[in-house]
Amino acid sequence: MFSKIMVPVDLRHEEQLTKSLDVVAKLAKVYGSKVVFVGVSLAAPTEISRNPEEYKAKLALFTQEQSDLHNIDAESHPIFSVDPTADLNKKLLDAIDEIGADLILMATHIPNVSDYIFANHGNYISDHADISVFLVRG
Template sequence: MFNKIMVPVDLSHAGKLTKALDCAGRLAKQFGAEAVYVGVSAAAPSSVAHSPEEYAEKLDAFAAEQAKAHGISASGHSVISHDPSADLDPALLKAVEETGADLVVMASHVPNITDYIWPSNGGTIATHAKASVFVVRG
């Protein structure tokens, strides 16, 4: 049913993504699909990595850990942005196309009042992506 599952991750908050990561891993295993873990980072040094190359290495290592934990095929796909917080949605939409994903599994927060002013990342991706989108709360 699905061949490639894109999973957006924020490596600085990976511990808060457990439910979405488990869901993506189980779906990838069930469908024999490849999981592609996508991370968006700035070129400038951050708390996660000092360079885009180091960020890509850490994302690949994260993908390898997920592959081992779930018994699936996985890879990392890093996207470098001048302002990841402002460019996140367009960067993720572009990554859907670049990776050839036919399903996106992503974590989201419980909706609150600010979602009436600023749309959630999950909502934006679900509205504009050509792939199916599974938004996992919690």
């Protein structure tokens, strides 16, 4: 049913991804899907990496750890942006076609007051993607 599952990840909040990582691993095993972990970062230094090469290496390490832990076929897809906060939704939508994903699985949070003023990324992606989107709370 799903051959390639795109999973946006924020390496700054890796501890909050556990539930969604477990769900994607189970789906990947059931459908024999490849999982593509997508990370969007600045090319400039951040708290995660000093440069694009270091970010690519950290995302690749994260991907390998998930692949080994869950015994899934996975690859990483780093994306760089001048302003990830402003560009994140567009970059993620563009990545769908770049990697040929047929499902997006995203971690999300329980809605709060600010979500009524500022749309969260999961809602935006589910409203604008032309493929299925699976939002995992928690």
